[in-house]
Amino acid sequence: MPELPEVEVVRAGLERHVLGATITRVDVLHPRPVRRDLRGPAGFAAALTGRRIEAARRRGKYLWLPLDNGDALLGHLGMSGQMLVQPPEAPDERHLRVRLALAGAAEGRELRFVDQRMFGGLSVSAGGAVLPPEIAHIARDPLDPEFDDDEFVRKVRKRASGVKRQLLDQNLVSGVGNIYADEALWRARVHGERPGERLTATQVRELLGHARTVMTDALGQGGTSFDALYVNVNGESGYFDRSLHAYGRENEPCDRCGTPIRRVAFMNRSSYFCPVCQPAPRTRRPPSAHRPLPQHLPTAD
DSSP, X not given: OOOHHHHHHHHHHXXXXXXXXXXXXXXXXXXXXXXXXXXXXHHHHHHHTTXXXXXXXXXXXXXXXXXXXXXXXXXXXXXXXXXXXXXXXSOOOTTEEEEEXXXXXTTTEEEEEEESSOOOEEEEETTOSSSOGXXXXXXXXXXXXXXXXXXXXXXXXXXXXXXHHHHTOTTTSOSOOHHHHHHHHHHHTOOTTSBGGGSOHHHHHHHHHHHHHHHHHHHHTTOOXXXXXXXXXXXXXXXXXXXXXXXXXXXXXXXXXXXXXXXXXXXXXXXXEOTTTSOOOOOOOOGGGGSOOOSSOOOOO
C-alpha cells in the first residue's frame, strides 16, 4: 500500500500539472471506485464537470483537490491506485477506472485514476476544500509543520499497546505505514512489540525523529516501489526500496550487526526486524506469580 512518501510524491505531481485546470468531462468506467460518493457515478461526474482545480493537498494517505466552489475531489490510492496525467491519445491503461478531461492550465491532458485491485477510490466532498470532513478525524503526519511532538510522546507513553501498532494508528499519527514503521524501528533499535508505556520520552522522540528522516529520505528518491503498481503521475517508479534496512529483507544480514533479519506475522501483514539490535521485550509476569506459595495449608479442627 502506498504510504506517506508515495502519496506525497503523487500530490506534488498533481500540484505541478493540474492546478488551474478546468474539468470538462468525467467518465466513470467502473462504479466501484466511486462507491463512497452517495450521488452515484452520474452524480459524481456532474458534481465535477465545469469545476476548476485550485490546489492539491494531503492528510496522511488521503489526497484532495480543492475546487473553485468550495468542494473537493477526495481520493485514496488503496493498495494499487494510481493517479496519472496523460495526453488523450495515450492508450487506456488496462485498469483505468475514472477519466477526467482537463482544459485551461492543463489543456489537452487527462487525469486518470487507475486501480487494479479497486480498494482505493474517489468521491466529491461537499465543502471539503480546506479539509474534507470525511477525514477530519485523521491525525496530522510527522512531516506536517503543525504536528505536535509533545502530544505524540505523551499519548504513546500512556498506552500499553506495542509501539509499532501505535505508529500505524492513523488517529494518533497519520501516513506511517508498515514499511516506514519497520525502518524507523530498526534505526531506533526498538522492537515493534515494546509497549509504549515502557519507553522513555527520549526513546519516543528518537523514534519519531527516525520516522521523519526515513520518510524524508524516501521522498527524495521518489518513494518505495516493490512492483509496477506504485508510480508517480508520470508513471515513474520510486527507488527507495534499494535503501531499506529491514523491510522485505528476511534472512538477509542486518546492515548493523550481520544477524539475519527476521520476519513475523503482524496484523495480517509482516514485520521485519533484527533480533539482536531490536531485542523482543520481556514478558511481565502477573503480580501473583511473584508471591511465594504457602508451605502448609490450614486444616480444620
